[in-house]
Amino acid sequence: MLHSYLTQIRMNLLLTLRNRVALFFSYIFPLIFFGVSSMGGGGGNSLQVLNIVLGLGVLGGGLFGVGIRAVQDREQNILRRFKVAPIGPGEIIVSGMVTALALQIPNIIFMVVLAHSFLGAPWPTQPFSLLIFVCLGLLAFASLGGIIAALVNSMQEGMLLTQLFYFPLLFLGGITFPITGFPAWLQTVAQFIPSTYFSSGLQPILRGKETVLDNLPAAGALALTGLLGTFLAAKLFRWEKEDKLRPSAKLWLLAVLGPFIVLGAWQMHAKTNIAKAKVLGRDVQRSRVALIHDARLFLGDGTVIDQGSVLIKDGKIAEIYTGAAPDAKTLRADSIEAAGKTLLPGLIDVNMRLSLPGIPISESEYFQNLDQNIDRELAAYLFSGVTAVKSVGDPQQMVLKHQATIASGERLGAEVFADVSPSTKVVDGNTYEPMLAAGEALQAYVEGKTDLLDRSLVQQVVPRKWFAQVKDSLASAQSQREALRARSIRSDVAQQKLAAAYRAGVMLVAGSGGGTPMVVHGPGIHHELQLWVQTGIPPAAALQGATFNAARLLRADQRIGLIRKGYEASLLLVDGNPLQDISATERISTVFFKGERVNRADIFEQK
């Protein structure tokens, strides 16, 4: 029995190795794909290329390997010869599956080696998880192919039906590009497709972020489909074209997809896999390689490089070049031209409140959709080049929730630091946080002035409809505003204190007080810096207060707040030179967040 299995597998392998077409598609094709993707330049990540090649290999090798081979053998009357020998359909199907595995696994190792040696991809840190997951995927797709083979009557029909499965599995399953680009309904449809679960497991396993155990439902569904499919493929197996097939047999194909129909139905409610897909899509964006070249660099600690370039890789600053920039192509990086621009560390706002609108509007409306409004505020920060914020005075639960969705990458927004110590303007004897913008805004609010809302960046981030409510809100809040009048701080006093602190060498830290009426989340910090410079603080010192000093205050200065090798690639590229004209920080060219080039145009339209 075992002997006949082994012989069957050995002969299958031998025949495949003698088949030039099969060899071409398994071994030469990926080589060409690697060649093309490594020549094409651009900052596409090597792991992403590997991910696509592996996905193609597993899907193609699985679907086409066992099934089409069986149809071909049947059409050429080869199976007829086996029919009279003491061997059953089960042995033929199972050894076909094992052959597909035995052929694809060296192939997959080959591709990993190729990606490593030609594209510089790291070795997989979870090789066993990768192996197991790839095997499960192969089995599931191979069993689908086996059933298709049993259902069709000719090679043409077989190719057609297999392709009818192949292309949706390939394109809708997120193997070639992330499903997060799809409209919402199509994302839901994708949750019924086996390859969606395969790709959403393969990618993080390949990146070493997850193991098979983190993908148990997906692995389980693939295994179940593999087993069910193998059983049914053996059950429906046809030695000859003349063997009759019951019309109901086509329904079995649906039965095999049963585990995924169940998963899909569950996902329609849970949506965890769509969230995961967003994270995976984010990972792809964050892992791109980019060279921002020929910019003026403000490193965060006051150092300025007049002409320099920064290489971003895997979400980190990989290299800083002084003087003439290296060639982006040879670095396999996207080239970002930055001549005449200034690159700063992403700004940090150490004092803001998420659960306040920052603009006088109807409170009931604001609190009704609080979570969405907070998402928008964090997006507004990132839009404004602020890559980290510290929440002050928000409910802790709420902060943690939004912190998590940003941290996972599910949503795009500024990184949130929770308030660990009670808010004080003076954190310790050596730190001073003047909050000029908040003081000025409160004054304006009390007086009913709205000119702070006319600023360009404010107009860009606040929803249009809110501006219409400002007048009425101010009127209805008349008494509250009067009550605040007594508490308002005179700005000349605040400015004097700031000047004194600067002279005394105290560490200055920028906090906008975002959320305060007339301090909009994001633009507020830019205005704060402008107010500092008006007080006489040199622009470099002001910028340091919103970058390196702020990171020190947040005790995060080992990873953000500086342009330094190994630091997170959360950066702000602005037109002009804010060291001469501080308002240049508002003329934002590009924002980078953890290596991702933020698509500012769509940031308020996140699905």
Added chain:
Amino acid sequence: MQTVIHVAGLHKAYGDFEAVRGIDFDVAEGEVFGLLGPNGAGKTTTVEILEGLRPRTQGDVKVLGFDPEISKRDLKNHIGVCLQATNLPDKLRVHEALDWFAAFYSQRADRNKLLQRLQLWEKRNEFYSQLSGGQKQRVALALALVNDPNLVFLDEPTTGLDPQVRLEIHTLIEELKAANRTVLLTTHYIEEAERLCDRVAIIDQGKIVALGSPRELQERIFGQSRIEVVTAQPMFGELPTFEAVAKQALSDDFKTLVVHSTRPARTLPDLIKWIDQKGFELEDIHLKRPTLEDVFIELTGKKLRD
């Protein structure tokens, strides 16, 4: 002698269509048994039931003591089968094909001897696609013998082959017979059945219409020789009644007389004597013994080959 195949009251229906309608026969050990019949007569269905490839609707079947429907795998393990129109993968070498199939069976013939016996030794390292039609058929026969079976089913083993190869295959079947192997042969070639088969069953429309040795069939079913005489003058006048003659008929121009006789050695002198007496001039004379084909046409009204 032991019974190797036993078939009694075999029926097979596909929906409303009855392909086999009550077939009975036994095949003894060492016998070469032929199944003759026109296309669609039910021979392939019968053979496939015996080989364990198809379930039957009704009837008793025992092959090598196994019920083919129940002990499919055991049966397949002990028989050798050469089906029509089977193929092997193009890039398979001859000796690999033999080893591959041998792996499925519990007992194996000596591969090299088999290759030599089938004159494939020189071709053992060739790819299947490089072989001629006759060589492919010899490979198919070799595969039917890889398990050194006691019972071999050969389905039209020589169809479409040139006379030389056909002769070689006939020799092989004779060798099998000499080695006391049982062979069940279906064929279109009457000469093949006449030459090789100990017994022949003629099947038509799902039933056996005749069963016996080729000679028995020739004699029992249509045991007369056909004598044909042609004269220069019309044979006017009353024909005498010859001894041992079943049927006689004169052509329309009275010049050709056809006589069917059970004892041609007796009838022929009588006939010539009569022609002499009448003073007719004898122009031509034929004596023809009936062939299995005549039997076949007589029984089924069909030709075997069109």
